[in-house]
Amino acid sequence: MHISTALLTDHYELTMVDAALKAGTADRRSMFELFARRLSGARRYGVVAGTGRLLEAIQQFRFTDAELDFLREQQVVSASTIEWLADYRFSGEIWGYPEGEVFFPGSPLLTVEGSFAEGVILETLALSIMNYDSAVATAASRMVYAANGKPLAEMGSRRTAERSAVAAARAAYIAGFSATSNLEAGRSYGIPTMGTAAHSFTLLHDSEREAFEAQIAAFGTDTTLLIDTYDIEQGVRTAIDVAGTELGAVRIDSGDLTVVAAEVRALLDSLGATNTRITVTNDLDEHTVAALAASPVDSFGVGTSVVIGSGSPTMGMVYKLVARENDEGEWVSVAKKSTDKASVGGRKSVRRLLNSRGVARSELIFLGDGPGGTPEGTDVAETSRQVLEQFVDGGSVAQRFTGTEGIALARERHRASIAELPAVAMSLTRGDPAITTEYR
């Protein structure tokens, strides 16, 4: 496993740099924009995630001898370009939607300004991270809403590739999950980790009772016993018999959870274990979580569906050159002409328009202003707030957006951003974005 992120890149990014260096166009000041043309899965809003990871990855985007040797041997680029890559450090500016913020079609999630070569080379890495992490966060956010205040744990590591699992845990946490099963996410990002036992632990022992006794001996009674390996009713009785009525929780991983949870609650109560909580974990998604809202379930463990974006495992974001300087040093909007992939060129700033009650009404994208600019002449009596923030200034990454500080900030921002959305945003059905995107 190489630490450098520089080869997590499509071959053509480097051949473009190579050809542009030879043509003398590589240094043209350019602006790339990362955005989604639509919301995957006809969701009502998207959730930005991955920004902090991307900023960390950009700091590791270095062509050391190991990378350069490969590129030289495979003749991916010419010798002069190898030299250029050896010195590569992103030296430009990056603005964008801060992590945790909600977004809509066309939202300029990242604006990368620098030379063509230094900007284009980040395309693949930026899209890989943002597309996956945002897909997970977008799904996770809906689940958090569906859970109606009850805590959710992310447990999907086994259903996505091993390093994606860590990213997924992070994205779900930003979107409001309380914990993860993934230990690397605990180490790398400080996310609370949790878990007790699987069915194999029960099957290892000569009886369910012996398994429960072993677990209680190791962790005390404030643990979660998995009670559905054999017969659920007997499992509950054995659990309380072994742990007493102070047992922390029972976990149910099979069956019709609405029915079973009610039966287990009644049984626990009848045994005097009125404080013992119920957690459920059987192939949940936002719809099944919502359906369990009225049942006596205390917490949810969500696996597969959150790490695969609940049916939309990637956001479909793209990274496009939207403007560049011409020979006179003036910015020129550029756009591909193909009708089915039209993108809106030029430099942009963004404000979220809110009504007098603080409810989001629309996303205002001001063309022509640089990111972070304060457009004048907005014809609104209503309030609006600035959306873009600057992540990188002259190549220097603002560290508050990275690491555990960045995650804490993103989690808080997500909460605030969701609270602004109109009620329709929380619909789990497919439909139009919750607010419109307007270009001004």
Place this chain on the structure above:
Amino acid sequence: MHISTALLTDHYELTMVDAALKAGTADRRSMFELFARRLSGARRYGVVAGTGRLLEAIQQFRFTDAELDFLREQQVVSASTIEWLADYRFSGEIWGYPEGEVFFPGSPLLTVEGSFAEGVILETLALSIMNYDSAVATAASRMVYAANGKPLAEMGSRRTAERSAVAAARAAYIAGFSATSNLEAGRSYGIPTMGTAAHSFTLLHDSEREAFEAQIAAFGTDTTLLIDTYDIEQGVRTAIDVAGTELGAVRIDSGDLTVVAAEVRALLDSLGATNTRITVTNDLDEHTVAALAASPVDSFGVGTSVVIGSGSPTMGMVYKLVARENDEGEWVSVAKKSTDKASVGGRKSVRRLLNSRGVARSELIFLGDGPGGTPEGTDVAETSRQVLEQFVDGGSVAQRFTGTEGIALARERHRASIAELPAVAMSLTRGDPAITTEYR
């Protein structure tokens, strides 16, 4: 980025080890099986991938001070378990379906035999890798069939998380793709990489002609020009005007590819560029590739759909304790009793039954035999072949299944394995597995 894979693990794997060590049950000889209850997406066959990566990851599964410090600080396990983890080396046996092999519901893709503790701790990592890589390979294999001999390049790095992208390139290559855009896959696994330019390269320049001239100057005429940034007909004319009739290829990334490819082929021919190839890359999947079979397309670039398993981004494989020794040292089959998640316990060996023409008829799973055993009394006049291979013996990994050698072997095996399947296996519609799984 930590090199150790040990924390790419669910919290509960370690708490189970902790409790089992305390209870004196951790050393019970156990057999875990990794299998899929059904084929995701109602596919006709699955393709095993990830095995080589898993074997490499198991060799990196070490709890160094960095991992142990985290576990100690977070009190994930007790001090005595920390000591056990510090010495952890998998010392058991692993048998399974070799990479590239096709599989069916119930196929024992991995059989992990060792102490309970040393086997259970690999659960999350094994599932993460196998579920993702196999999902990609299963989708990729269908695309290869749909392409009917024309080459496919994997270009989906931007639509899956950055390290998954490398795994996806590897899995697609095993399933028969010819190349990838992902440079890290080229470095790590020796997979051919390819790519030339994106629309941004054309937009960087003052005209399409200048962009084409820059690319030809850098790479000669045997390159691929992207001709749909503005007007496709004009793009083709400019391409041939700049490169001459020896231009290697043109790439089309938008529009109705069936119509456009035919028009571009006719135009190229009319301009004398009869050897210039056409490659297409616009949101392809196995269905659109199949639909283009009769069109004058020479090669395909597939992005999103292959890296997200074309609608089935994870295989739904599970890792279950199927047998363990009792206090008398006898193997005992174990199985969870819950009706909706029944698994077939015990030790197994597998043969693929073929008819007299060498066409696969069914997957025979022999219960009770150890993996690799040669069951007797098979009542078939037909032929059959052994499926399982041994990957790990006494903790030692058979290196031929890893690295570039393992990939080459897997790619060849996939070709041979696919060639055995009945015609129905190649149906792109949803349906039953191509052959039945029979327990004997």
